[in-house]
Amino acid sequence: MGPKQLFFFVGRTASGKETQSKLLAEKLGYEIFMTGQRFRDIIASGSQLGERIRADYERGLLMPGWVADYMLEDFLFNLPHDRGAIFEGSGRDLEQAHTIEKVTQWLGRPYTVLNLEVSEDEVVKRSLARGRSDGLDKNEEVIRTRLSEFSRITEPALKHFDVIGKLVTVNGEQNPEKVHEEVMAAVSKIISA
Numbered sequence: 001m002g003p004k005q006l007f008f009f010v011g012r013t014a015s016g017k018e019t020q021s022k023l024l025a026e027k028l029g030y031e032i033f034m035t036g037q038r039f040r041d042i043i044a045s046g047s048q049l050g051e052r053i054r055a056d057y058e059r060g061l062l063m064p065g066w067v068a069d070y071m072l073e074d075f076l077f078n079l080p081h082d083r084g085a086i087f088e089g090s091g092r093d094l095e096q097a098h099t100i101e102k103v104t105q106w107l108g109r110p111y112t113v114l115n116l117e118v119s120e121d122e123v124v125k126r127s128l129a130r131g132r133s134d135g136l137d138k139n140e141e142v143i144r145t146r147l148s149e150f151s152r153i154t155e156p157a158l159k160h161f162d163v164i165g166k167l168v169t170v171n172g173e174q175n176p177e178k179v180h181e182e183v184m185a186a187v188s189k190i191i192s193a
Contacts, residue, residue, distance in 0.1 A: 003109050004084035008091045011116030013146045014126040015172045016179055021088035023180045033075045035068055035089030060145030062153060065095045076103055097157040112190050113161040116172030120147050
């Protein structure tokens with residue numbers, strides 16, 4: 001049996017990536033790697049690195065790609081071939097998209113990128129409604145900065161994944177159960193192919 005499939009969830013902030021990653025990992029029995037949670041853990045640690053990351057996060061900026069690449073590569077290199085994995089928050093810029101392509105190709109790992117498509121207005125509505133306990137998602141200006149960063153940085157990565165046939169777009173504006181159904185329908189086709 002060949003190496004297990006990898007799935008990467010990408011989408012705007014508040015698109016449901018964490019929820020859908022957890023649901024899919026639970027359903028498939030796969031391991032999960034959540035970039036955002038990893039960054040939040042580092043911020044919560046109060047370390048020098050945590051404070052540095054918090055400063056960018058509070059301004060709505062994405063972390064440098066090489067930081068996320070290091071964490072991604074470390075996880076992938078230690079993932080046995082017979083274990084699948086779900087990634088949330090990886091593949092957010094064109095450089096990281098190329099890194100994912102090179103690393104997975106070198107490791108012989110098949111992968112698919114699942115884009116949870118949610119409009120900017122829906123993102124603002126969801127973000128303001130949920131407002132994290134750390135207060136980082138309560139400011140509409142910060143949310144709008146994050147959306148602008150997504151358009152500038154992540155959309156080229158999505159175009160790349162689409163061109164190489166690795167992208168599946170899912171309607172993320174539905175309720176979480178319906179989104180999960182659509183994700184499972186796509187994943188079932190991929191795994192059975």
